[in-house]
Amino acid sequence: MASSNEDLPLVDRHDTEFSAGSSVDHKPLRAIGLLGVEILSLTTVVGGFALFTARSLAAVFFTRRLRGRMALAIQEMGVRCVPIILVVGVFTGLVLGLQGYYVLDRFGSKGALGTLVSLTLIRELAPVLAALMIVGQAGSALASELGIQRNSEQIAALETMDIDPLGYLVTPRLLAALVVFPILTVFFTVVGIIGGWLSGSMVLSLESGVYWAAANRSIKLADLRESIAKAAVFGLFTIAICAYSGFTTHRRTNVAGVHAVGKSATLAVVWSSITILAADYVITSFLA
Amino acid sequence: MNTLASGAPLLEASGLWISFDGHPVLNGVDLVVPRAQVIAILGKSGVGKSVLLKCLAGLLQPEAGTIRFAGRELGGGYHADRAEFRQRCSYLFQDNALLDSLTAMENVALPLEQTTAMTDREIRQRAGEALALFELESFSGLYPGQLSGGQQKRLALARAAVTKPELVLFDEPTAGLDPIRRNAVFALIAQVQRRIGFTAVIVTHDVPEALVTCDTIALLDDGQIRFCGPSAEFTASTDSRISAFRDSVGALAGIVGTLRRDATVSDLR
Numbered sequence: 001m002a003s004s005n006e007d008l009p010l011v012d013r014h015d016t017e018f019s020a021g022s023s024v025d026h027k028p029l030r031a032i033g034l035l036g037v038e039i040l041s042l043t044t045v046v047g048g049f050a051l052f053t054a055r056s057l058a059a060v061f062f063t064r065r066l067r068g069r070m071a072l073a074i075q076e077m078g079v080r081c082v083p084i085i086l087v088v089g090v091f092t093g094l095v096l097g098l099q100g101y102y103v104l105d106r107f108g109s110k111g112a113l114g115t116l117v118s119l120t121l122i123r124e125l126a127p128v129l130a131a132l133m134i135v136g137q138a139g140s141a142l143a144s145e146l147g148i149q150r151n152s153e154q155i156a157a158l159e160t161m162d163i164d165p166l167g168y169l170v171t172p173r174l175l176a177a178l179v180v181f182p183i184l185t186v187f188f189t190v191v192g193i194i195g196g197w198l199s200g201s202m203v204l205s206l207e208s209g210v211y212w213a214a215a216n217r218s219i220k221l222a223d224l225r226e227s228i229a230k231a232a233v234f235g236l237f238t239i240a241i242c243a244y245s246g247f248t249t250h251r252r253t254n255v256a257g258v259h260a261v262g263k264s265a266t267l268a269v270v271w272s273s274i275t276i277l278a279a280d281y282v283i284t285s286f287l288a
Numbered sequence: 289m290n291t292l293a294s295g296a297p298l299l300e301a302s303g304l305w306i307s308f309d310g311h312p313v314l315n316g317v318d319l320v321v322p323r324a325q326v327i328a329i330l331g332k333s334g335v336g337k338s339v340l341l342k343c344l345a346g347l348l349q350p351e352a353g354t355i356r357f358a359g360r361e362l363g364g365g366y367h368a369d370r371a372e373f374r375q376r377c378s379y380l381f382q383d384n385a386l387l388d389s390l391t392a393m394e395n396v397a398l399p400l401e402q403t404t405a406m407t408d409r410e411i412r413q414r415a416g417e418a419l420a421l422f423e424l425e426s427f428s429g430l431y432p433g434q435l436s437g438g439q440q441k442r443l444a445l446a447r448a449a450v451t452k453p454e455l456v457l458f459d460e461p462t463a464g465l466d467p468i469r470r471n472a473v474f475a476l477i478a479q480v481q482r483r484i485g486f487t488a489v490i491v492t493h494d495v496p497e498a499l500v501t502c503d504t505i506a507l508l509d510d511g512q513i514r515f516c517g518p519s520a521e522f523t524a525s526t527d528s529r530i531s532a533f534r535d536s537v538g539a540l541a542g543i544v545g546t547l548r549r550d551a552t553v554s555d556l557r
Contacts, residue, residue, distance in 0.1 A: 157385035161399040162374035
């Protein structure tokens with residue numbers, strides 16, 4: 001039996017002939033078989049994910065009334081995440097200011113605190129931490145939402161109405177991520193730099209003018225571009241992962257119903273977080 | 289819109305075969321659905337009635353067999369013929385499958401918004417008419433979770449009817465409803481079918497209601513259609529499989545006499 005979404009596969013390694021109880025008795029052969037199953041499983045999932053993302057992006061050209069749904073997704077994702085972004089951003093800046101001040105003071109360079117805080121935030125911490133926060137807040141919610149819609153046959157209902165579920169449910173979220181992640185990263189950066197100033201100049205003894213002058217001198221357009229580019233890439237990948245995880249909830253093995261939805265949300269956050277860190281390394285390697 | 293003569297079948301399935309975990313569920317199903325009729329697919333629980341309906345709708349891909357709609361064979365997945373079939377067909381899910389983040393009006397308007405080039409005004413008007421047909425105008429701003437079971441069922445019917453489909457597939461439309469509301473749902477389907485003129489395929493357990501409401505009865509047993517004909521023939525048949533099924537349903541004669549073809553929306557409240 002095969003469903004109409006057969007081309008978005010998710011191989012169940014436990015269903016294969018090499019799983020426990022296999023007829024392959026010889027240990028080395030069994031190990032090779034299991035390795036093959038793992039590789040096949042990984043390849044199938046990655047292939048399914050790539051197809052899912054490509055189809056969702058291609059649906060931009062075929063989906064009706066996309067702008068309205070994209071605006072709604074921007075509002076949901078953006079508004080939902082602003083408070084947590086501001087809170088985490090300001091505390092990150094506060095800690096960076098404190099730690100940076102004491103370290104730089106040992107070398108008589110506390111005047112460079114503005115440089116340290118602003119560049120650290122713009123180049124690395126803001127895109128990464130903002131993305132992690134958005135995934136924790138909006139990504140897990142997206143995976144759960146799609147998982148519930150899958151379980152309650154709402155996605156099947158869209159198919160029967162000749163509405164492409166990817167175009168209707170996923171594409172607007174992907175486009176929204178390309179807008180929301182960079183904007184929230186900028187928010188994070190701004191409040192983080194303010195946090196660094198609060199701890200460096202308000203709590204400790206660095207002159208405000210010195211802090212802001214150093215920050216102003218250090219920030220280059222290329223740094224901002226790198227930050228925005230990272231945020232957009234993280235947004236696209238993580239929201240695609242979260243959507244894929246929720247969309248394939250019905251294919252989870254050993255769990256069903258609400259447990260499958262919970263597992264989808266958990267896997268979405270875990271894989272998204274790993275992807276953010278891995279992609280950060282790759283992008284930094286190319287841009288550094 | 290109708291491409292064939294009125295007497296020709298709208299939907300034909302032949303040799304449908306599908307299995308789950310190696311166990312065949314449909315084992316060569318042949319079914320002919322005449323145009324503008326209401327056909328009920330009966331059978332015991334777990335015999336594969338909903339699977340058959342999902343195969344007809346394209347939600348499941350049979351491993352063998354063909355499905356023809358208006359004389360043209362349907363491919364699977366995103367095949368062009370299948371897309372055209374979906375535009376001309378509606379499907380009513382057992383649990384309604386209403387989009388819970390949309391209001392009643394938005395649910396009904398959704399297929400028009402996403403699959404037609406109608407203006408917002410035209411869509412609102414058509415969706416409003418569909419809601420009025422099922423006496424749901426006053427609930428248009430409510431979400432499905434705020435509606436009762438009967439209201440949700442009517443909303444699902446309104447969404448299925450709003451595109452004025454040629455074919456509507458009903459998967460257990462009376463699941464979870466009490467006997468009075470079951471009767472009302474069948475009567476409502478028959479009334480709307482007469483008004484719009486669609487062909488209806490109803491998968492159900494409710495034998496008495498099906499016998500009273502439907503033009504044709506099909507019995508699915510052991511993965512095959514064992515009977516397909518007028519309800520009077522089904523009731524009178526002396527075939528051992530059919531009589532065994534009738535006996536298993538129990539006291540049919542007594543129930544059938546109490547059912548009304550003229551039950552109304554108000555009976556569904």
